[in-house]
Amino acid sequence: WIRQAILKAVCEKSRMIRLPLNRANELVQIDKARKEVDSSKGEENELREIAGLLNMSQDHVRDILNISRDMVSLDVPVFADRDGNTIGDFLEDSRYEQPEESMIENALRDDIDAVLATLTEKEARILRLRFGLNGNRAMSLKEIGDRFNLTKERIRQIEKKAIRRLQNPARMSRLEAYVA
Incomplete structure (x- = not known):
C-alpha cells in the first residue's frame, strides 16, 4: 500500500496536467514493452508490436504516448541571450485575422x-x-x-x-x- 500511495502521489503531483492512475499504469506497461520491442523497424511497426503485446489498439498506445510527452511553456525564452523572445511570440492562430x-x-x-x-x-x-x-x-x-x-x-x-x-x-x- 505504501508503494501504491507513492505511485498515486507521483501521478497526481508530477505533471502540470494530472494523469489518471490507470493511464499512468498503462504508460508504465508501454514503457516496459518498448524495451522489449525492436525499435529499428520504425515508429509504426514499434507501435503495432507494443499494441499486440499489451492487447491495446495502436491508436490507444499512440494516445497514451502523446499524453506522456513533456510540457513546454510558451513563455520559455527561445534564446537565453537574445531580447527575451518566447516561443509564444512566434506562434500565431491563423484562424483569426490580426x-x-x-x-x-x-x-x-x-x-x-x-x-x-x-x-x-x-x-x-x-x-x-x-x-x-x-x-x-x-x-x-x-x-x-x-x-x-x-x-x-x-x-x-x-x-x-x-x-x-x-x-x-x-x-x-x-x-x-x-x-x-
Whole structure:
C-alpha cells in the first residue's frame, strides 16, 4: 500500500496536467514493452508490436504516448541571450485575422468607397465588378457587358475613362498610403 500511495502521489503531483492512475499504469506497461520491442523497424511497426503485446489498439498506445510527452511553456525564452523572445511570440492562430490587418483593410475599403463615390454610379459599379472590389471575384469585360447590356468594348471605354478620372491628384492622394 505504501508503494501504491507513492505511485498515486507521483501521478497526481508530477505533471502540470494530472494523469489518471490507470493511464499512468498503462504508460508504465508501454514503457516496459518498448524495451522489449525492436525499435529499428520504425515508429509504426514499434507501435503495432507494443499494441499486440499489451492487447491495446495502436491508436490507444499512440494516445497514451502523446499524453506522456513533456510540457513546454510558451513563455520559455527561445534564446537565453537574445531580447527575451518566447516561443509564444512566434506562434500565431491563423484562424483569426490580426487586428492591425483588419483595421488597415477596413480603412482601405472605406477610402476606396470614398474615391469611387466621386465617379458616376455606372463607372463605380463597373470598376467594382471589374476588379472584384465588392468582395466577389473580378469579372471579365464580357460578363460586365452582359450585366449592363453593353458591348465589352463600351465597358472597356467606361473603365478606361473612370481610371483616368481616378488618376486625378486629389483622388490619388487618398489611396497613396496603401501603395508600396
